[in-house]
Amino acid sequence: MPLSLFKEKVSVIIRKPKGSIKVLNGSKPTYDLFVKAKAILVQNEENMSVNKIQKELALKIKSEIVKTINKSDEIHADLLNLSEKPYRYKHSKWDIQSLNSMDKSLIKDIIVKIKIVENASYKK
Numbered sequence: 001m002p003l004s005l006f007k008e009k010v011s012v013i014i015r016k017p018k019g020s021i022k023v024l025n026g027s028k029p030t031y032d033l034f035v036k037a038k039a040i041l042v043q044n045e046e047n048m049s050v051n052k053i054q055k056e057l058a059l060k061i062k063s064e065i066v067k068t069i070n071k072s073d074e075i076h077a078d079l080l081n082l083s084e085k086p087y088r089y090k091h092s093k094w095d096i097q098s099l100n101s102m103d104k105s106l107i108k109d110i111i112v113k114i115k116i117v118e119n120a121s122y123k124k
Helices: 050-075 084-089 096-100
Strands: 002-005 010-024 030-044 107-119
Touching: 002 050, 010 050, 010 084, 010 107, 030 050, 050 107
Parallel strands: 030 107
Antiparallel strands: 002 010, 010 030
């Protein structure tokens, strides 16, 4: 998945993204979302630090997840398929209505970790 940052001055390719969902107990199931990915730095025109790029990537991916969650809430759907895990593995804790009710307040935390593993950048 290619991404551009800092007004097209930095380009990266995200490789091997992995996501997981932690189901938290309560009157309704709540969720912590974890995303880990490796990235290849393709373009870095201004020689920005790798740490700065990793932080910005994590923020951008987190904002995309939040947009998807907001859209899910808007159309009353589970676009990220979050309720599948408690339905499949912890169905005895909640009734079907609790499992099917999805809104953005059920997302407690989103943690994104990106590691740049290769630097194939070039200057223009």
